Amino acid sequence: MVIERRWKKWLYFYIPLTVFVLFTLFPFYWMAVTAVRPDPELYRSWRAANATPFWTLDPTIEHFKGLLESTEFLQWLWNTLMIATVSTIISLICGMFAGYALARLKFRGSEFLGTAIFITYLVPQTLLFIPLADIIRNMQLGNTPWALMLTYPTFLIPFCTWLLMGYFKTIPRELEECARIDGATRFGAMVRIIFPVAVPGILSAGIFAFTLSWNEFIYALVFLSSVEEKTVPVGVVSELIRGDIFFWGQLMAGALLGSVPVALAYSFFVEYYVAGLTGSVKG
């Protein structure tokens, strides 16, 4: 019996899981290997006798050097960090209040408002950037970080609002009722009791929002034009693909460095992030 259970666990659990993990991690591995592969290996035919497509025997840091010396990569990294941070903060603040209102306050049209906010999230960015570009131009924000800091919340706020609304609904109503009897106003109860209890939800909304703005491409491509204002995703693509030449090594080095901050943010908050997606801890 025990032996049978063991092989069943392997068959139904470990083997599928391993396949899945390998599948999802392969692109990252490919990115990492390409980033340290010397140019001669990169441009060698796969059919060559000494081809080693899945690993390299001669790793190099040339691409990283080239990336940092010949492009504005550090500036792009800084731009991305600033824009992602500011738009995340704006979106979180709006999302917290809106999510609380939709979860707790009874007012005319609250359900319609909730649905409407959700629907705005469904409008594809590839359509929305056209009217937004017009607004950005009219407000003379083009080619400044503010163009992105103010447009990212258009999709981040609906997202944060919905995630947080769901989280606030899992917090027992009695907590804030008790706080209000204890002497807090509704606002006070929200700030002193509900928000601290909702920290896992707020953090996971924040991580998601940060990642979404970090990875955003189309608005950054359209609203920013000068090299030194660009974000990492746009900068890497527009400066390292010249004509039909792909600087694969530097492209992958940029992608690798660009994903480090997000990976750090995830690993740092992973516990909160899981709790945030699975509901609040009951008091």
Next chain:
Amino acid sequence: MAEVVLTGVNKWYDGNVHAVKDVNLHARDKEFMVFVGPSGCGKTTTLRMIAGLEEITSGEIRIGARVVNDLPPMDRDIAMVFQNYALYPHKSVYANMAFGLQMRKFPKDEIEKRVKEAAGILGIEPLLQRKPRQLSGGQRQRVALGRAIVRHPQLFLFDEPLSNLDAKLRVQMRVELKRLHERLETTAIYVTHDQVEAMTLGDRVVVMKDGVVQQVGEPLELYGNPANRFVAGFIGSPAMNFAEVTIAESGGGLWAETAGIRVRIPSARVGALRPHTGKRATLGVRPEALRIANGSDPADYVCEATVDVVEPLGSEILLNLTAGANEFVARVDPAVTVKTHERVRLAFDPVRLHFFDHATESAI
């Protein structure tokens, strides 16, 4: 220290659900008043209106000298204990208990003094630095009580505070609550669906059904003189036995009759029941007002019955019997020896018979 007066209080939800109907109540100063009723009877809604957590649709609520209709909960000088305790999960026990005082800008040493004092009363001093999730159900319950008493409010509100505890702890906490109330001498309103809790805790008990107050009275008054059939059936366990009877006159006396049962109406009750002659009524009799007849019982209060189930509980035996078309539960002495399917003669205690109008269900 305050009395609570509700005058003509109504609650409508969304204009179509009438949850609380014209409630008039007066909880006296220092009284422990219990609202009891089945779920959905409006007891919790009434409590929440007193707390200020629900708006009242019409009527007036007064706590002490003040009409509180438009006061927010924080200004009503009340403390409430919730069914799920509602402890702040991110705060320590101490911070939970201190929160209400901090919000009211009490000096730090006064807060500490009061929290320590309340913790002493409830025996939770060793837990003050813990977080709520590190506490057992009973400990959480005590912390919730402590958080209420540190404030020295003029009114305590309890919303089914013992429902989440296991049976043994519930009995223990019930006694502690009673003791605590006697010590603090603060008016308290307590909501429960458990009639045993209501009877044991309440100085007076308010029985509610469908948003309407059915009866207000001391526990034994409710038990002995229920105002209607609902109260009679709700209070007491096992519940009162009911039989649909017809009031008939024969041989100079008034009788309650149905198939297999014929009970003479005691002379003291004849006056009240005479107008019902020829009509249907409900006969109510408590399980302890029934026993196995012996030779000396007057035949006017005895009927034949068959024993269906015998439930020996040690201190007493519960007999489930069938008499005619009616089923009865009798609570009898443990010395009684009867067997299932046995035919017995069942005696009614004539002074403990209840009669209810068939249509209005109110007591006759």
